[in-house]
Each structure stands twice: as C-alpha cells, then as structure tokens.
Amino acid sequence: MKHLFVVGLGPGDTAYLTPQVRSALERSQVLCGYGPYLDLIRGEFPEKEYLSTPMTQELARCRLALESADAGKTTSMVCSGDPGVYGMAGPVLQMAEEFPEVEVQVLPGVTAALSGAALLGAPLTHDFAVISLSDLLTSWEVIEKRLEMAALGDFSLCLYNPASRRRRENLRRACQVLLRHKGPETVCGWVRNAGRAGERCGIMTLDALKDFQADMFTTIFVGSSATRVVGGRMVTPRGYGVKKCGS
Amino acid sequence: MKHLFVVGLGPGDTAYLTPQVRSALERSQVLCGYGPYLDLIRGEFPEKEYLSTPMTQELARCRLALESADAGKTTSMVCSGDPGVYGMAGPVLQMAEEFPEVEVQVLPGVTAALSGAALLGAPLTHDFAVISLSDLLTSWEVIEKRLEMAALGDFSLCLYNPASRRRRENLRRACQVLLRHKGPETVCGWVRNAGRAGERCGIMTLDALKDFQADMFTTIFVGSSATRVVGGRMVTPRGYGVKKCGS
Numbered sequence: 302m303k304h305l306f307v308v309g310l311g312p313g314d315t316a317y318l319t320p321q322v323r324s325a326l327e328r329s330q331v332l333c334g335y336g337p338y339l340d341l342i343r344g345e346f347p348e349k350e351y352l353s354t355p356m357t358q359e360l361a362r363c364r365l366a367l368e369s370a371d372a373g374k375t376t377s378m379v380c381s382g383d384p385g386v387y388g389m390a391g392p393v394l395q396m397a398e399e400f401p402e403v404e405v406q407v408l409p410g411v412t413a414a415l416s417g418a419a420l421l422g423a424p425l426t427h428d429f430a431v432i433s434l435s436d437l438l439t440s441w442e443v444i445e446k447r448l449e450m451a452a453l454g455d456f457s458l459c460l461y462n463p464a465s466r467r468r469r470e471n472l473r474r475a476c477q478v479l480l481r482h483k484g485p486e487t488v489c490g491w492v493r494n495a496g497r498a499g500e501r502c503g504i505m506t507l508d509a510l511k512d513f514q515a516d517m518f519t520t521i522f523v524g525s526s527a528t529r530v531v532g533g534r535m536v537t538p539r540g541y542g543v544k545k546c547g548s
Numbered sequence: 549m550k551h552l553f554v555v556g557l558g559p560g561d562t563a564y565l566t567p568q569v570r571s572a573l574e575r576s577q578v579l580c581g582y583g584p585y586l587d588l589i590r591g592e593f594p595e596k597e598y599l600s601t602p603m604t605q606e607l608a609r610c611r612l613a614l615e616s617a618d619a620g621k622t623t624s625m626v627c628s629g630d631p632g633v634y635g636m637a638g639p640v641l642q643m644a645e646e647f648p649e650v651e652v653q654v655l656p657g658v659t660a661a662l663s664g665a666a667l668l669g670a671p672l673t674h675d676f677a678v679i680s681l682s683d684l685l686t687s688w689e690v691i692e693k694r695l696e697m698a699a700l701g702d703f704s705l706c707l708y709n710p711a712s713r714r715r716r717e718n719l720r721r722a723c724q725v726l727l728r729h730k731g732p733e734t735v736c737g738w739v740r741n742a743g744r745a746g747e748r749c750g751i752m753t754l755d756a757l758k759d760f761q762a763d764m765f766t767t768i769f770v771g772s773s774a775t776r777v778v779g780g781r782m783v784t785p786r787g788y789g790v791k792k793c794g795s
Binding site: 397418 | 662
C-alpha cells in the first residue's frame with residue numbers, strides 16, 4: 302500500500318506536535334508543504350526529502366505529494382494548525398481520486414482557534430463559528446452572509462485570515478457587518494503568532510477591533526453576548542456561572 | 549507562584565497528547581478531573597495524587613483544583629479534547645478570581661471536531677460552526693436558534709453531545725430544525741470514540757441522520773450545501789475544486 306499522510310503541525314512550536322503526527326513524519330521519506338511550514342520542522346527531520354510550491358500553488362502542491370506517494374515513497378503533506386481547517390485535507394482527498402493506489406490518512410493538529418483561545422482565556426467555551434475572511438477562494442457575499450448569521454445566532458466567533466498584504470480592509474468590513482447585530486462593547490480578542498516566536502495577544506471591544514491592524518499571522522476572536530473579561534482573560538461562560546449565582 | 553494548568557488530553561489515546569500538555573502533567577503533583585478522563589492517563593502517571601468529582605459536579609471539581617493549587621501543589625485540571633471547547637477552561641477562569649495567587653494557564657488539545665473530522669475526511673475544511681445539543685446548561689430555544697442560523701449561513705456543522713441516556717431525542721429534533729433549511733440529501737457523518745478504543749465512523753444523509761441512534765461518545769458532522777462524498781470520505785471543498793474544474 303502507498304501512503305500519504307496529511308498532517309497538522311499545530312501552531313508551529315514542536316511543543317504542540319502530537320506523537321501521532323511525529324510518528325507519521327518519521328515514517329515518511331518525503332515531506333511536502335508550503336515552505337515556511339516545512340521550515341518549522343526541517344531542523345528536527347534533516348534527512349528527509351523536501352518538496353514545496355509557493356503560496357497560491359496549493360493544487361500543484363497536492364499533486365506533488367500524491368505523485369510522490371504514488372511513486373512508492375511514503376509522504377506527508379505538512380500543514381500548519383489542523384489539516385482539516387482551511388488546510389490541505391480537502392483538496393488532497395479530492396485529487397486523490399486520480400491516484401487509487403494511494404491511501405490518504407488525515408492526522409489532526411491543534412488549530413489556531415484552539416491555541417489562540419487558550420492564550421486569551423476561554424472565548425470559545427460555548428458554541429462557536431469559525432470563518433475565514435479571505436475572499437481569494439470565497440466570495441465576500443458568502444463571507445458577509447455567514448458573519449451575519451453567526452451574529453444573529455449569537456455564536457462566539459473565530460476569524461481566520463483577517464488580513465493580508467492585499468486585503469487590508471476585510472477585518473474592518475467584517476466588524477461593520479457584525480456591528481449591525483452586536484453591541485460595540487462586545488468583548489473581542491486578537492492573537493498574533495500563537496504558539497510561535499513573537500506570540501502576543503490582547504483584548505478589545507468590537508468597536509475598537511474595526512480599526513485594529515491585523516496581519517496574516519493574526520487570529521481574531523469575537524465574543525457572544527455572554528462573553529466577559531474575567532481577571533484579564535476573555536471568557537464565554539457556558540451556564541455554570543448562572544448555576545453558581547443561583548445557588 | 550502557584551500554578552494551575554487546565555489541559556486538554558485530546559481524544560484519549562496518548563498518540564494525541566501534545567508534548568506541552570505532557571510536560572504540564574509531569575510538572576504537576578496533583579491531577580484533577582472527571583474520573584473517566586483521569587483513567588486515560590493514570591497508567592502513564594501512577595505516582596500523582598488524583599482528585600475527581602462525579603459528572604454534573606463540575607464546579608466542585610474546579611474548586612478542588614483551585615484549592616489544590618492554592619495550597620501550593622502544582623495542579624492540572626484534566627479535560628478530554630480541548631479545555632476551551634465545552635471544557636473546564638471557562639469555569640476555572642471564572643472561579644479563579646477567588647484565588648488571586650493562583651496563576652491559571654490553559655493548554656490546548658485536539659478537540660473532537662478535529663479528530664472526528666480527520667477520520668471522516670475533511671468535512672470542516674471551509675467555514676464551520678460547533679454546537680452542543682446538550683440542554684442541561686443551555687435552553688433548547690438557544691440551541692434551536694443557533695442550528696437555524698448555522699443552516700441559513702450554510703456552515704458545515706459539528707454537533708457535540710448529540711445524545712445521552714436522558715436526552716435521546718435531541719439529535720432528531722436538531723435534524724428536524726436543519727431540514728427546514730437544508731436538503732434531505734445533505735451529506736452527514738458520525739464518529740464514535742474518535743481516537744480511542746472502539747473508534748468507528750460512517751457517512752449518511754441528513755434525512756437518515758434524524759433516525760440515527762447516537763450516544764454520549766458520538767460526534768456528529770453535518771455538511772454545507774457544498775459537501776460531497778469523495779472516494780468514500782466526507783469532503784467540504786474550499787474553492788480549489790472550482791478553480792481546478794475551470795483550468
């Protein structure tokens with residue numbers, strides 16, 4: 302059997318790398334991925350063969366990985382975070398139909414919603430929605446509709462890809478959509494470089510968030526109506542607090 | 549400084565335990581948690597002091613952990629999955645205000661949305677919402693509103709706590725809400741005991757899901773309108789597929 306693992310490194314630091322993923326990387330002859338993600342593990346696995354393609358060349362990268370596995374080399378497609386959250390699990394499985402001899406196995410990792418939430422406190426402890434603000438592969442109309450429905454459902458939100466060099470205004474536009482249905486004092490948080498060198502985070506209101514300068518290494522958290530700042534942390538209660546107050 | 553770690557084990561098997569969490573468990577004198585979660589790690593850490601409370605005694609468990617840390621014993625509050633997703637991170641941080649000398653640190657883990665998704669394929673590769681169907685701490689009206697908004701926003705969905713011994717009908721009721729806005733052929737999946745002994749999963753339509761017998765170890769996935777079965781896996785494309793078809 303020919304093997305392709307699609308693995309999630311977590312946020313970057315090997316402290317978050319699960320033993321399952323480490324074992325898949327060790328078993329692999331070839332590690333394929335976006336260059337900056339491969340750089341996170343190159344030091345740990347110097348003897349591997351490395352394959353990569355530039356940003357926006359995701360499909361070519363999937364093909365490289367599948368061809369490598371199909372050639373008989375056990376291969377890992379390396380993603381940051383979790384491969385199933387805006388990662389390569391989807392496109393690899395779609396393309397894998399062309400490579401019937403390759404068995405694809407997806408191995409999860411700690412995605413930025415979880416690593417970022419842990420730094421801020423517990424913003425996602427109740428129901429939540431995850432939305433990417435990147436309009437490269439999704440129309441802004443779809444993004445806006447989802448922001449609106451998530452606001453009406455009073456979900457806590459985790460926003461991926463709030464900005465890039467080309468899309469500076471998407472976070473502001475998203476906040477404007479949310480402000481139609483959520484109070485300006487809604488508790489929000491930002492995390493930059495979660496679980497990597499240069500890790501930082503902060504808490505602010507939704508009103509202030511619309512002027513926040515996010516970059517491509519930032520993850521944004523928007524509270525539900527129940528989210529509070531507790532001891533300097535962003536916390537969305539799940540109802541235990543209510544019970545406690547009533548007891 | 550007095551330390552309390554609130555840690556996520558991931559799905560259960562130590563293959564998913566991050567080195568960061570393992571290191572916190574090693575540093576801790578006391579491990580506190582729900583008994584069945586502690587049983588997952590007791591063999592690895594036999595020399596620790598263990599504290600637990602029964603199910604529904606979550607606040608008493610938080611107090612035990614905080615008091616243990618406050619007494620000067622480095623303590624870990626052990627959660628399955630991720631402590632910030634329906635876990636103890638929220639209530640611990642809320643109660644921690646009573647224990648100003650205790651520094652609480654939340655350490656993320658692989659939650660069932662990620663481990664379950666990886667088994668099924670890539671159901672969450674585009675925007676998604678996570679909703680618990682437990683109406684112990686949340687009114688059914690809130691749950692139903694969120695299901696409805698998530699359906700209108702065409703999110704992929706991950707449903708936690710679809711059933712318990714007392715709540716057998718919640719998954720059926722949830723499917724009935726979703727069927728108001730989503731087609732009966734919508735691709736859905738279930739995962740039981742992800743990342744643990746007895747791991748199983750399957751794919752079915754939303755129409756069939758309403759008659760599915762879930763239990764408390766089951767996680768449910770409901771596709772967006774774009775979700776497809778590809779090579780036997782449940783896959784939600786992110787737009788790459790569209791590009792490919794057009795090229």
